Amino acid sequence: MSTQHYDVIVVGGGILGMAHAWAAARRKLRVAVLERSHQAQGATIRNFGQVLVTGQAPGIMMELARQSRGLWLELAAQAGFHVRSNGSLVLARNHLELELLEDFAQGRAKDEGVACQMLSGKELAALFEGRLGHHHGALQGLDDLQIYSRDALPAITSSLQAMGVDVYTQAHVHYAQAGQVHSSVGDFTANSIFVCPGHDYSSLHRELLETVKPSVTRLQMLKVRAQDAGWALDRPLLTGLSCLHYGAFSDLPLAATLREQVQQRHGVLLEQGIHLLMSPTPQGDLIIGDSHDYGQQASPFNQEETDQYLLALAETVLGCPVQVLQRWQGVYGAKGPAPFSVLQADGSTLVTVMHTGLGMTTGLAIGERNIAARYD
CATH class of the missing domain: 3.50.50.60 (FAD/NAD(P)-binding domain)
Structure with missing residues (x-):
């Protein structure tokens, strides 16, 4: 050669x-x-293909996310793939999650210049023909993107x-x-x-x-189809559970309170690192996940119990049953x-x-x- x-x-x-x-x-x-x-x-x-600018901790990760956002839009125009650029929604499933999101929007988001706004329960109910109206409100991240990888x-x-x-x-x-x-x-x-x-x-x-000292995390993920003919999600969805995972929220005082509440009511979610993310595909299906199993290598064996927790969370958020189309593992670097x-x-x-x-x-x-x- x-x-x-x-x-x-x-x-x-x-x-x-x-x-x-x-x-x-x-x-x-x-x-x-x-x-x-x-x-x-x-x-x-x-992965989910989410470019989650809103969720990044202040400092280098926020800087990189903002720079990457502009680069993604440039690369998509050059390469011809679709980017959803109408932001994301972090849904508040209860009053504590809503209070945490409001605290972020009124404090850190303003201090860091994060492009976001709060939606009341009534404003949220006006979206998607009222299908999210059972939530208490939401944080709308205006700069977030989604790419179908x-x-x-x-x-x-x-x-x-x-x-x-x-x-x-x-x-x-x-x-x-x-x-x-x-x-x-x-x-x-x-x-x-x-x-x-x-x-x-x-x-x-x-x-x-x-x-x-690198390690990995194994994530259980699924592609599903909402069993509601009118459900057409056009942006990524997260819930207040994600505030315990992403650096923009996880060190806020109310995040500690939320963590205690989840531990008392649904401790298994913390044990398995479960927080619901949901991304629409161009075909109208939904990628959902995920869980976090940390170690030196990824176990090849999925736990059905974990998938059932994820599916239950997804059906609660969507307000309808879902049909599973695919299951797989994400394997990412972790805990460096x-x-x-x-x-x-x-x-x-x-x-x-x-x-x-x-x-x-x-x-x-x-x-x-x-x-x-x-x-x-």
Whole structure:
């Protein structure tokens, strides 16, 4: 096999890898992406596709989410995939959840310039022909986006190829550093190497990755169809349970009170890390989840009990039964020293991993910043 040279080689074809490749290609650099599968099969295509700007903690994650939002809109226009840009709804199922959301809207949201507004129960009932009218109110996140990843990733790949990026698939990389990449599809040299391995912490730079003690979380997820012919959801839905999970809310005083309430009434939800997220697909079905099972590797065995909790929550929110169409596991990086790590392997090699399920929300900005730091 002959050796080819590139300005930039990206190892990993998930959204974080594609973010680096796109940022480099926009700078007219010669770029290659090496992906071990025919198409990335990890967190990128297993997720909800929510770019949840509203839910991010103040500081770097909020900055990255805002930057990524603009990049997503630009990339969607270029690659031709659909983005829902009419925000999200965080539903208050009881008075305490409503009070927490109001506290956020009146305090932190104003302090941080978060684009959001509260909807009263009456205003919420005016949406979707009253189908959400049994909730106490909602926080409407105005800047939140949703992408259907299963369609978006192939479109992004094709768009990058049209920009001149060489995409090598079914390419197992066993060495990537010091300007050299050795793989099952050939040997390459590069001025810069960006390794984005997802939750694979052992194939490349294992000792370096061990310094951040990476782990994973396994999430049970489902695609369902609402058994109500008139139900046409046009934006992501969350509930107050998500306030215990997302950094924008989780450290607020009322979040601690809500956590105590959930522990007393439905402790199993906290034990299994369950909080309802719901994203519509272009076909009108709904992706719902999720739960969180943390460890060094993901168990291949789903718990039916967990799915039943998720389905019960979804049916309560929607006010109608749902039909299960698909079940799967999401597997994401988890519990590192920060939400993500950018590790310098050598003078020309960066390794970037997420320690949260926020790759869709922040990944485009992380890739842009890494490339900018090297080339601008």
